Amino acid sequence: SLNAYAVPAAEQKQVLILFAKLDIRAIAVQVMQELFKALAMRFSFPLPDSVKA
Numbered sequence: 048s049l050n051a052y053a054v055p056a057a058e059q060k061q062v063l064i065l066f067a068k069l070d071i072r073a074i075a076v077q078v079m080q081e082l083f084k085a086l087a088m089r090f091s092f093p094l095p096d097s098v099k100a
Contacts, residue, residue, distance in 0.1 A: 049059045 049062070054062075
């Protein structure tokens with residue numbers, strides 16, 4: 048809870064509105080693709096075409 052950190056209610060509301068607008072699934076997919084690319088470069092394994100972006 049943001050109340051434990053003495054965050055004003057108006058600022059809490061702004062943060063929650065921002066979070067609601069984020070596409071969490073798309074962000075997670077992008078993060079995983081970057082992780083797989085980094086692992087592929089380090090450990091030399093090919094990525095399937097569906098993972099390459």
